[in-house]
Amino acid sequence: DVKVTQSSRYLVKRTGEKVFLECVQDMDHENMFWYRQDPGLGLRLIYFSYDVKMKEKGDIPEGYSVSREKKERFSLILESASTNQTSMYLCASTNPGQGGPEAFFGQGTRLTVV
Amino acid sequence: AQSVTQPDIHITVSEGASLELRCNYSYGATPYLFWYVQSPGQGLQLLLKYFSGDTLVQGIKGFEAEFKRSQSSFNLRKPSVHWSDAAEYFCAVGANTNAGKSTFGDGTTLTVKP
Numbered sequence: 001d002v003k004v005t006q007s008s009r010y011l012v013k014r015t016g017e018k019v020f021l022e023c024v025q026d027m028d029h030e031n032m033f034w035y036r037q038d039p040g041l042g043l044r045l046i047y048f049s050y051d052v053k054m055k056e057k058g059d060i061p062e063g064y065s066v067s068r069e070k071k072e073r074f075s076l077i078l079e080s081a082s083t084n085q086t087s088m089y090l091c092a093s094t095n096p097g098q099g100g101p102e103a104f105f106g107q108g109t110r111l112t113v114v
Numbered sequence: 115a116q117s118v119t120q121p122d123i124h125i126t127v128s129e130g131a132s133l134e135l136r137c138n139y140s141y142g143a144t145p146y147l148f149w150y151v152q153s154p155g156q157g158l159q160l161l162l163k164y165f166s167g168d169t170l171v172q173g174i175k176g177f178e179a180e181f182k183r184s185q186s187s188f189n190l191r192k193p194s195v196h197w198s199d200a201a202e203y204f205c206a207v208g209a210n211t212n213a214g215k216s217t218f219g220d221g222t223t224l225t226v227k228p
Contacts, residue, residue, distance in 0.1 A: 101214030
């Protein structure tokens with residue numbers, strides 16, 4: 001069974017802290033994504049990566065960075081957490097060459113910044 | 115640019131009643147179309163997808179969706195709703211290009227009355 005795993009279900013961090021959200025997939029997928037989900041706003045793309053060490057900004061990259069040193073792992077970094085980054089964060093992966101851009105999602109990380 | 119509209123933010127149906135969730139999309143070519151479901155506190159799970167062929171597609175959990183090119187719609191249906199169907203539903207449009215990136219609608223929350 002294919003799997004995308006996010007390292008934490010719940011996180012509470014203080015304003016100004018550096019925060020790392022980790023995501024690992026075991027499907028050998030080329031592409032990985034980070035979204036944030038807020039009530040009434042749907043899923044908004046923060047960053048995505050189409051290869052190791054390659055990344056592209058999504059729709060709302062401000063305040064975030066990413067790292068992809070290995071194919072299976074994609075990290076989201078909040079350089080200096082702020083309360084407006086309190087949200088649900090979802091990681092996903094795709095491999096369009098295998099039959100279409102179906103996205104496989106992790107279970108989500110609920111981040112609270114206090 | 116691709117976009118997805120889910121006109122209904124919240125729908126309430128009685129258990130056993132039929133369900134239709136609406137989705138309209140904008141895309142320059144023939145898109146991949148998806149419906150995902152999200153249970154509270156979880157990631158998104160694929161219900162069904164369409165790219166070509168029969169315009170009525172069957173998915174998991176008894177759901178189906180119909181692609182209507184002339185209306186740019188991809189509505190989700192279920193003949194008889196179960197209490198366990200209460201969740202948030204997302205329509206998405208994607209392509210095999212650009213890392214298989216999808217654009218998601220804002221979601222429809224389904225409440226099921228006993």
